Amino acid sequence: MSTFGPREFQLVLLRRMADFQQDLVLDALAELGSGRAEMREANRRWQAMLHSRRDRRSAVGRYRSVLGPPERSGRRALGDLDTEVLSWPVPLWPSLRFEVVSLPGGGAVTEWLVRAPGEPGPALRTVEDLRPWSCTIDEVARAYAPARPLEGSAPTRWRLGFVAADANGERHEVIAEFTWGLLQRLPHVEPVGDR
Missing domain, CATH: 3.30.1450.10 (Beta-lactamase Inhibitory Protein; Chain:B, domain 1)
Structure with missing residues (x-):
């Protein structure tokens, strides 16, 4: 069986992200010289490692x-x-x-x-600044404090709820969804008070 190293682990990260950002994942797969089948196989092998009774x-x-x-x-x-x-x-x-x-x-x-460490993060001020793959969960939590942690839909997924203004200054209730800590999407953006 072939080795399972950093390249394959990146494919595992991408497999979970493909549920939300297929185009970005396809670009990343091309950068790795890989495809969907290899990504799925890497994820299958990772899951087998996680659930193996022999792997202690x-x-x-x-x-x-x-x-x-x-x-x-x-x-x-x-x-x-x-x-x-x-x-x-x-x-x-x-x-x-x-x-x-x-x-x-x-x-x-x-x-x-x-x-x-030492890498500048994105400027996060408005809802429009929250673009897929642009920021991490800790950066969003700090920028839009106080953010509420919410239950994710899988073990590698997390969500945050918070209030953020848009470019026009209108405040919105936002839910941001992350996979492996990287922003994937905003499934809920609603003006404050519109319920």
Whole structure:
């Protein structure tokens, strides 16, 4: 069986994003010299790893085996928990890193894309600034605070609810949907007070 490494992991990320952004995913597949069939096969293999009874690796162990040694590692307090933070480069998104925040024992708290240290994030001021694949969940949460975390439709999906003005200054209730931490779409944008 062929190896499963960083390239295949990028295909796994794209498979979940294809549910919302098919055109962007097709462009990314072309950049990787890949296609839909290989993307689906990579996702099938990833799911088999996740659900294998023989594979006893922790989430962190699995990411290390697939992505290699992390580019950065450190500690971060999460409430009263001491967590380990690991990040790896993702060639499709050079300004982002895949970050895993884990508990002692290797269980993952978060597994998602974040802005790389030193890389400028997008200017997020209006609803119009929220374009697919332009920003991460943590950037949106900071820019439109106080954002409410909402239940996602799958383990790799998250949603945020918040209020944001449009370019004309009109305030809107917004729900933003993310896959692997990267903005995919705004399924709900409604002027405040119009219910």
